[in-house]
Amino acid sequence: MLILLSAGTAFCDTAAPAPSPTPAAAVAAPAPKVDTGDTSWVLISAALVMLMTPGLAFFYGGLVRRKNMLSVLMQCLMILCLISLQWVLFGYSLSFGPDHRSLIGGLDWSFLRNVGLTPNADYAPTIPHQLFMMFQMMFAVITPALIIGAFAERMRFSAFCIFILLWATIVYDPVAHWVWGVGGFIRNWGALDFAGGTVVHINAGMTALAAALVLGRRQGYPDGISPPHNLPFAVLGASLLWFGWFGFNAGSALGAGGLAVSAFTVTHIAAATAGLAWGLLDWLKHKKPTTLGVITGMVAGLVAITPASGFVDPMGAIWIGIGAGVIPWFAVTYFKNLLGYDDTLDAFGVHGVGGIWGAIATGIWATKTVNPAGNDGLLYGNPALLWIQIKAVAVTVVYSFVVGIVLLKAVDIVMKLRISEHEERVGLDLTQHREAAYTIID
Amino acid sequence: MKYIIAVIQPDRLDEVLKRLTEKEIHLVTVSNVVGRGRQKGIAEVYRGHKEQGSLLRKVQIEIAVNEAFVEPAIKAIIDGARTGQIGDGKIFVIDLPECIRIRTGEKGNDAIG
Numbered sequence: 001m002l003i004l005l006s007a008g009t010a011f012c013d014t015a016a017p018a019p020s021p022t023p024a025a026a027v028a029a030p031a032p033k034v035d036t037g038d039t040s041w042v043l044i045s046a047a048l049v050m051l052m053t054p055g056l057a058f059f060y061g062g063l064v065r066r067k068n069m070l071s072v073l074m075q076c077l078m079i080l081c082l083i084s085l086q087w088v089l090f091g092y093s094l095s096f097g098p099d100h101r102s103l104i105g106g107l108d109w110s111f112l113r114n115v116g117l118t119p120n121a122d123y124a125p126t127i128p129h130q131l132f133m134m135f136q137m138m139f140a141v142i143t144p145a146l147i148i149g150a151f152a153e154r155m156r157f158s159a160f161c162i163f164i165l166l167w168a169t170i171v172y173d174p175v176a177h178w179v180w181g182v183g184g185f186i187r188n189w190g191a192l193d194f195a196g197g198t199v200v201h202i203n204a205g206m207t208a209l210a211a212a213l214v215l216g217r218r219q220g221y222p223d224g225i226s227p228p229h230n231l232p233f234a235v236l237g238a239s240l241l242w243f244g245w246f247g248f249n250a251g252s253a254l255g256a257g258g259l260a261v262s263a264f265t266v267t268h269i270a271a272a273t274a275g276l277a278w279g280l281l282d283w284l285k286h287k288k289p290t291t292l293g294v295i296t297g298m299v300a301g302l303v304a305i306t307p308a309s310g311f312v313d314p315m316g317a318i319w320i321g322i323g324a325g326v327i328p329w330f331a332v333t334y335f336k337n338l339l340g341y342d343d344t345l346d347a348f349g350v351h352g353v354g355g356i357w358g359a360i361a362t363g364i365w366a367t368k369t370v371n372p373a374g375n376d377g378l379l380y381g382n383p384a385l386l387w388i389q390i391k392a393v394a395v396t397v398v399y400s401f402v403v404g405i406v407l408l409k410a411v412d413i414v415m416k417l418r419i420s421e422h423e424e425r426v427g428l429d430l431t432q433h434r435e436a437a438y439t440i441i442d
Numbered sequence: 443m444k445y446i447i448a449v450i451q452p453d454r455l456d457e458v459l460k461r462l463t464e465k466e467i468h469l470v471t472v473s474n475v476v477g478r479g480r481q482k483g484i485a486e487v488y489r490g491h492k493e494q495g496s497l498l499r500k501v502q503i504e505i506a507v508n509e510a511f512v513e514p515a516i517k518a519i520i521d522g523a524r525t526g527q528i529g530d531g532k533i534f535v536i537d538l539p540e541c542i543r544i545r546t547g548e549k550g551n552d553a554i555g
Contacts, residue, residue: 067452067499224456422527425453426484426498434487440476440499 032119035126038255042127042135045251049138052244053080053145059237059299060149062230063292063345067427068153069229069437075152075160079145082161083168087137088112094173096123096136099183104174122182124254135251136176143172143200149347150208151215151417154424157432159417166407167207171400175203179392191392192366192374192385194263195252197307197359198396205352206397207404208343214408215417217342219424231291238295242271245302249309262370263309266317267302273318274301277325285333293329300328300350304358308365311374316365323361328353356393363389443538443554444512446505449477450523450531455501458522462505465514469555471504480528500531506538506554 057076061069083091090110097105109115112133120129144164151160178184179191179199186198193199218225228234249267253260278297283289304324305317312320332349343349363386366377376382411417418424423431430436450458455472462470476497486493507515516533524530543553 220453220456223460224453226453226456421525425451425525430484430486434485436486440474441497 032121032125034117034119034128035255038124038126038257039128039131041256041260042124042131042251042254045247046131046135046138048244048247049135049142049251050080050244052138052241052248053077053142055237055240055244056142056145056148057237058233059241059295060152060234060345062233062235062237063228064152065226065427066229066438067429069429070433070435071157071428072148072152074157074433075148076145078161079148079164080141082165083141083144084137086165086168087133087140091140091168091173092133092136094169095140095176096133096181099177099181102183102185102188103177105177105181126255132254135254139196139200139248140168140172140176143196143204144168146201146204146347146351147208147211149345149351150211150343152344153428154215154218154344154418156415156417156419157428159411159415162415163407163411163417166411167404170407171207171403172199172203175199175396175399178395186392186395189388189391190375190385191388192311192362193307193359193392194310194362195249195306197303197355197362198392201303201306201351201355202359202393202396203355203400205348205350205355206401208347209341209352210401210404211408212341212343212348214405214412217340218344219421221342222337228292235291235295238298242298242302245271245306249306253310259310259371262313266312266314266320267305267309269314269317270305270321270324271298271301273321274298274304274324277322278329281326281329281333296332296346296350297325297329300324300354303351303354304361306355307359308362311362311366311371311377313365313367313370316361316367319365320358320361323357324354327357356397359389359393360386363387443541443551444507444509445536445538446503446507446512446515446519446533447536448503448505448519448523448531448533449475449500450503450519451525451529452499452501454523454525454530455503458503458519461518461522462515465511465518467505467507467511467515467518469505473502473504475500475502479532498529506541508551508554 053076057073061072064072090107093107093109094105097107097109100106115129115133117128117130119125119127120132124132144167176199178186179193180187245267246264250260250264253263275294275298278300279289279294282293301321301324304320308320328350331353332346336343336349362377364378366374366385367380368374368376375385378386408417419431459470477500478497483498505515512535519533540549541553542549
């Protein structure tokens with residue numbers, strides 16, 4: 001993320017460092033100094049990204065059946081608690097701590113040792129290091145929460161907790177290090193991932209596919225499953241996601257300058273375009289535009305623009321948005337039915353497929369006119385970037401799918417992943433949490 | 443004419459409706475109900491406060507049929523709703539003295555189908 005940062009500061013309108021009094025000091029790099037504008041924006045962004053996890057909870061919650069509503073909210077909130085602590089204890093250090101063989105960060109920063117209130121020049125030279133850690137924590141939280149979409153309505157809560165902790169430690173933290181950590185090998189290739197297309201969306205999306213395959217279909221799938229129990233909640237959730245995504249993408253500039261504005265703009269454009277595109281495809285195929293289709297398209301657009309958001313211009317964002325409306329639409333409408341897996345809420349179809357599209361599209365539409373610290377893509381005369389992006393996608397796809405399967409199988413052997421047939425019929429709210437989301441009488 | 447009332451597991455509804463359609467029984471009224479049979483409810487806990495023996499959610503299906511359709515309807519409901527586990531529900535069949543279609547004013551056997 002160093003590249004992004006230097007760009008972020010380049011765009012900032014803050015005063016240049018005072019002229020150095022001696023020639024010797026002029027040669028040395030200026031000491032990192034906290035910028036209050038940058039700090040304010042990243043503080044707000046961290047809070048915006050935090051809100052995405054409850055937003056996702058309502059997006060997913062509205063789409064499940066009434067009897068499983070609380071279980072989805074609960075899983076999202078439990079991840080917020082669990083992974084926040086995991087991040088503080090050792091997760092942040094594994095992801096961003098001093099590099100070991102380009103594969104993993106060490107434990108030097110575990111328990112937040114050496115993560116203080118002065119900036120870390122490698123990651124974010126104008127904001128306190130601790131703020132960078134908090135901002136990244138919110139990404140570490142929402143990523144495993146995305147996987148819930150694939151195994152919703154049929155996973156035991158205890159097995160879920162263990163799986164999520166293992167996944168965060170063995171899949172998320174290393175992949176974050178490869179792509180974003182100083183010394184990480186994918187970062188060293190020069191792959192571009194502004195806000196988490198590979199780390200967040202492909203990563204979660206591929207393990208989601210693994211989960212759908214390992215857990216198997218819900219009873220009665222596909223014909224005996226009731227429709228979403230509360231679409232207004234899903235609309236509320238998708239809207240909160242869009243809102244929070246400004247923090248996700250524009251916050252990833254790690255400063256309050258031109259780059260943040262550019263990321264803000266293209267994020268909005270891609271979401272709008274993809275929502276429209278998905279709605280139109282539904283209109284063509286089903287004769288009516290559907291609410292669920294439009295909000296799914298919005299989310300797919302946000303997913304796809306994520307890796308590209310610091311590198312593409314508004315026209316690039318429109319093309320990425322169109323692709324995000326069309327490609328995941330085919331994945332969800334045809335591919336899923338063809339293969340017959342039960343990805344309950346299309347976590348793979350939207351985040352996996354949308355994420356892969358976004359990462360590849362970054363290699364097509366990226367341009368240095370937006371971000372001199374980025375790179376030019378295929379359309380700007382540099383096909384090499386496209387190849388690097390494809391390699392980064394391939395590594396992430398294989399790693400998170402294979403390790404996802406291994407982890408799920410391991411947890412299954414030790415403690416059984418899936419609830420009993422009877423519990424599935426009664427619903428997770430009552431059987432896993434002894435609560436009901438809604439009463440019928442009073 | 444008979445009036446059939448069946449209380450079944452909510453997740454079996456789609457299957458039951460499918461079986462009824464196969465027997466050409468299309469007119470059905472469905473409602474959400476809560477109730478308690480031998481299965482008993484599951485105790486819920488809210489901030490440590492236990493809600494004892496809460497009622498379980500079921501789905502109630504009501505069908506009015508002519509005599510010839512009574513047995514096919516019962517068979518369709520059983521085939522669709524039976525899981526073999528406790529809580530599968532019950533079917534009640536009662537005599538239906540009259541039936542009137544509001545739009546046409548038809549009565550009895552003509553009005554029912």
